[in-house]
Amino acid sequence: xxxxxxxxxxxxxxxxxxxxxxxxxxxxxxxxxxxxxxxxxxxxxxxxxxxxxxxxxxxxxxxxxxxxxxxxxxxxxxxxxxxxxxxxxxxxxxxxxxxxxxxxxxxxxxxxxxxxxxxxxxxxxxxxxxxxxxxxxxxxxxxxxxxxxxxxxxxxxxxxxxxxxxxxxxxxxxxxxxxxxxxxxxxxxxxxxxxxxxxxxxxxxxxxxxxxxxxxxxxxxxxxxxxxxxxxxxxxxxxxxxxxxxxxxxxxxxxxxxxxxxxxxxxxxxxxxxxxxxxxxxxxxxxxxxxxxxxxxxxxxxxxxxxxxxxxxxxxxxxxxxxxxxxxxxxxxxxxxxxxxxxxxxxxxxxxxxxxxxxxxxxxxxxxxxxxxxxxxxxxxxxxxxxxxxxxxxxxxxxxxxxxxxxxxxxxxxxxxxxxxxxxxxxxxxxxxxxxxxxxxxxxxxxxxxxxxxxxxxxxxxxxxxxxxxxxxxxxxxxxxxxxxxxxxxxxxxxxxxxxxxxxxxxxxxxxxxxxxxxxxxxxxxxxxxxxxxxxxxxxxxxxxxxxxxxxxxxxxxxxxxxxxxxxxxxxxxxxxxxxxxxxxxxxxxxxxxxxxxxxxxxxxxxxxxxxxxxxxxxxxxxxxxxxxxxxxxxxxxxxxxxxxxxxxx
DNA sequence: GAGCACTGC
Numbered sequence: 001x002x003x004x005x006x007x008x009x010x011x012x013x014x015x016x017x018x019x020x021x022x023x024x025x026x027x028x029x030x031x032x033x034x035x036x037x038x039x040x041x042x043x044x045x046x047x048x049x050x051x052x053x054x055x056x057x058x059x060x061x062x063x064x065x066x067x068x069x070x071x072x073x074x075x076x077x078x079x080x081x082x083x084x085x086x087x088x089x090x091x092x093x094x095x096x097x098x099x100x101x102x103x104x105x106x107x108x109x110x111x112x113x114x115x116x117x118x119x120x121x122x123x124x125x126x127x128x129x130x131x132x133x134x135x136x137x138x139x140x141x142x143x144x145x146x147x148x149x150x151x152x153x154x155x156x157x158x159x160x161x162x163x164x165x166x167x168x169x170x171x172x173x174x175x176x177x178x179x180x181x182x183x184x185x186x187x188x189x190x191x192x193x194x195x196x197x198x199x200x201x202x203x204x205x206x207x208x209x210x211x212x213x214x215x216x217x218x219x220x221x222x223x224x225x226x227x228x229x230x231x232x233x234x235x236x237x238x239x240x241x242x243x244x245x246x247x248x249x250x251x252x253x254x255x256x257x258x259x260x261x262x263x264x265x266x267x268x269x270x271x272x273x274x275x276x277x278x279x280x281x282x283x284x285x286x287x288x289x290x291x292x293x294x295x296x297x298x299x300x301x302x303x304x305x306x307x308x309x310x311x312x313x314x315x316x317x318x319x320x321x322x323x324x325x326x327x328x329x330x331x332x333x334x335x336x337x338x339x340x341x342x343x344x345x346x347x348x349x350x351x352x353x354x355x356x357x358x359x360x361x362x363x364x365x366x367x368x369x370x371x372x373x374x375x376x377x378x379x380x381x382x383x384x385x386x387x388x389x390x391x392x393x394x395x396x397x398x399x400x401x402x403x404x405x406x407x408x409x410x411x412x413x414x415x416x417x418x419x420x421x422x423x424x425x426x427x428x429x430x431x432x433x434x435x436x437x438x439x440x441x442x443x444x445x446x447x448x449x450x451x452x453x454x455x456x457x458x459x460x461x462x463x464x465x466x467x468x469x470x471x472x473x474x475x476x477x478x479x480x481x482x483x484x485x486x487x488x489x490x491x492x493x494x495x496x497x498x499x500x501x502x503x504x505x506x507x508x509x510x511x512x513x514x515x516x517x518x519x520x521x522x523x524x525x526x527x528x529x530x531x532x533x534x535x536x537x538x539x540x541x542x543x544x545x546x547x548x549x550x551x552x553x554x555x556x557x558x559x560x561x562x563x564x565x566x567x568x569x570x571x572x573x574x575x576x577x578x579x580x581x582x583x584x585x586x587x588x589x590x591x592x593x594x595x596x597x598x599x600x601x602x603x604x605x606x607x608x609x610x611x612x613x614x615x616x617x618x619x620x621x622x623x624x625x626x627x628x629x630x631x632x633x634x635x636x637x638x639x640x641x642x643x644x645x646x647x648x649x650x
Numbered sequence: 651g652a653g654c655a656c657t658g659c
Binding site: 027073074075101102118119120122123144147148181235237238239240271272273297298299302318320321326332334376384441442443473474503541584594596597598603604615617619621623 | 653
């Protein structure tokens with residue numbers, strides 16, 4: 001391991017720009033907010049900008065009787081910060097200070113400081129595009145460039161142009177994108193705030209390694225032997241790597257007994273798909289005489305803060321999903337992290353005391369990394385975004401003021417899909433009632449269409465279950481050594497009609513189980529109880545939406561044909577026909593796909609299928625598949641399939 | 651015949 005030649009890059013930055021503690025910056029901040037329409041605040045972790053600044057603004061009366069909205073990309077952060085601020089101000093949560101996130105609204109008409117997810121503020125804007133109840137909008141964690149924050153950037157620019165001087169915007173960022181933000185909101189004032197982060201020594205490998213997994217293992221053992229007390233957090237790319245390392249480390253660490261002065265290693269995994277009880281183990285105090293090793297995905301970068309960590313091991317890779325508009329497919333690939341991500345990971349060693357970060361690549365490799373990963377808007381399907389922009393009154397979405405324009409092909413693809421779904425009229429306006437209904441639903445438009453068709457085809461109860469199950473995390477727990485048991489347990493739910501009906505069967509069985517027995521019931525069947533709970537929450541929320549949209553709630557009982565037609569009416573872009581070599585040709589795009597091995601239809605050969613998405617890994621896989629009749633195609637999407645039929649595409 | 655990082659409405 002080599003230390004960085006010039007100490008820490010972060011220190012270099014701090015020298016370049018004087019950073020003020022927020023308490024000292026207070027007066028200055030207040031007069032700057034008065035003088036400028038937009039302020040960009042750059043502050044590190046612990047600068048107090050998220051908790052203290054909104055209080056200053058409120059007490060100084062700068063909201064002028066209206067409210068202050070503070071957005072966060074994550075629900076837990078919005079809730080936690082709101083709680084802290086309410087406590088600091090000595091007020092009841094939900095009164096003067098409140099929060100609003102999906103499934104949980106603790107705000108009222110009296111709320112003057114409202115913490116919310118960025119997606120919630122977009123939802124409010126869809127109803128009131130000028131956000132008239134707010135005088136100040138604070139977009140926190142703006143450097144993360146989430147899709148909703150991206151919409152809010154452009155929207156705020158438009159609102160500010162309309163409400164002359166009457167709408168203040170404060171953009172908060174942890175990184176130096178400040179120049180970019182300031183440029184986008186012309187004339188914005190930039191301020192740097194001091195954080196409360198301990199120094200982290202960053203170390204690099206002198207030479208690149210062949211296997212980062214082995215390097216991670218060796219580095220963990222080396223830290224254990226050489227370094228002082230403190231837990232180790234290692235960043236890997238996924239469940240499989242974590243499980244592999246979990247098996248390898250305990251075997252070797254036994255040989256170390258007595259060698260290191262910090263006892264045995266306690267290896268704890270953490271990733272999103274892990275069952276809640278298992279996840280809880282990372283937060284338990286490390287037993288005396290032991291050193292904890294946390295093997296994590298990027299969940300530990302931002303979403304979860306593990307106490308006690310002094311050492312970070314960064315393998316330098318991340319599993320990233322990206323969308324290819326031309327192929328209409330997602331791919332999931334292991335790619336190098338960005339510089340910003342590497343810094344974020346290293347920073348996790350300095351939350352409680354000075355720490356060390358071991359980057360398992362060379363310094364030259366670090367310098368060659370991208371500054372930041374591409375913003376979400378560059379790598380996802382934009383159907384939902386386009387629909388929302390239309391509702392916000394943006395007639396020409398290509399002319400919307402994006403901070404970074406999305407790929408034109410992706411925007412055109414989205415418009416095409418919305419036209420095919422019938423969400424847009426021929427002139428590109430939101431259609432009535434379909435388009436207007438789809439914007440209201442918290443779903444991708446294709447799945448919203450499945451739900452609305454369910455209403456029209458008298459199977460909305462079943463459509464609700466199917467859509468809810470596809471909107472949650474995977475419900476079938478997969479662990480290598482339990483694979484056979486898993487298949488056995490799945491049998492009772494499996495439908496020959498495919499994955500959607502199988503998921504419907506799972507949810508139908510689940511709701512029949514008594515509430516206090518659901519945890520055990522899921523455990524026995526290797527179902528992820530957290531995913532099941534979330535599916536039910538989503539289902540009841542969507543059900544409320546259907547009620548307010550006056551969509552009839554009906555069940556098709558045992559006749560599943562209408563349900564499959566409803567599914568097809570939303571997902572017809574992903575309808576495919578069997579080829580002689582057992583692959584499938586997607587009718588709309590001509591893409592060749594195979595049924596994903598996790599599908600209940602894998603190995604069977606239905607003639608015609610429809611599926612949720614294409615995932616490109618070793619090859620193109622269709623995920624969540626249902627058997628359909630080819631004759632249904634022109635019925636559910638006449639304008640789309642008559643065109644293809646006449647050109648010989650079928 | 652082979653595998654799913656992470657958010658959010």
